[in-house]
Amino acid sequence: MEIFFWFIDLLLPVTMIILGKIIGNKPPKEINNVCGYRTTRSMESKEAWDYANTLCGKLWFKIGIILFILIVLLKLIIPIESQYLSLVNVGIGLVALIMPIPFIEMKLKSKFHK
Template identity: 50%
Template sequence: MLDFGSKDLGIPIIMVIFGLVLRFKPPSKINSFYGYRTTRSIKSQEAWDYAQRRIGGLWLYTGTILYIAINISLLILPASKESLSFIHGGIGIIALIIWIPFVQKELKEKFDEDGITKN
């Protein structure tokens, strides 16, 4: 039976929540409390704002797809719950971090070393 409270759904739910926050209500100023904090993203307020919105959108989209995919896999795959939990956890961790190099590349292309928008 499908368990919507399943621990398998923890990472996708976190991705959706943080995706919504970072996409639509990101931290307004560079801070050390929360947000997408990398060397490139904290170079300027403009780079910071871009990085928050970008990773937020990616996590929102990926978390939603992952949530749906995990629920479907729980319904149709004949593997044990333990095996599926292990697989879902691994995929969830990968989904969380896979976008970091892409956002970093975009920041490098869009902003110079001082965080100023390139022309």
């Protein structure tokens, strides 16, 4: 059962690292409603789309690495039951996943809405 909780805890950081590397280096070519960083500002132009997706990918990659290290350290240091620590780790992961949105929106606003 312990392996299951390790898998659950590290799924989000590993996904952020992989998708961050992919999107950061090669954002979706076309503006679409299926994949990529999709907000009103990011979808206003091809330039905004490329900028937002590249920035989001780079941030997710960096945050994913930090999150991976943090979760491994928490699992090794904090002596509580795995299921409770997994709830904490998933919560931290979800916050880390959405944390870049206000920053990216601020950068889009300053770069493309002058």
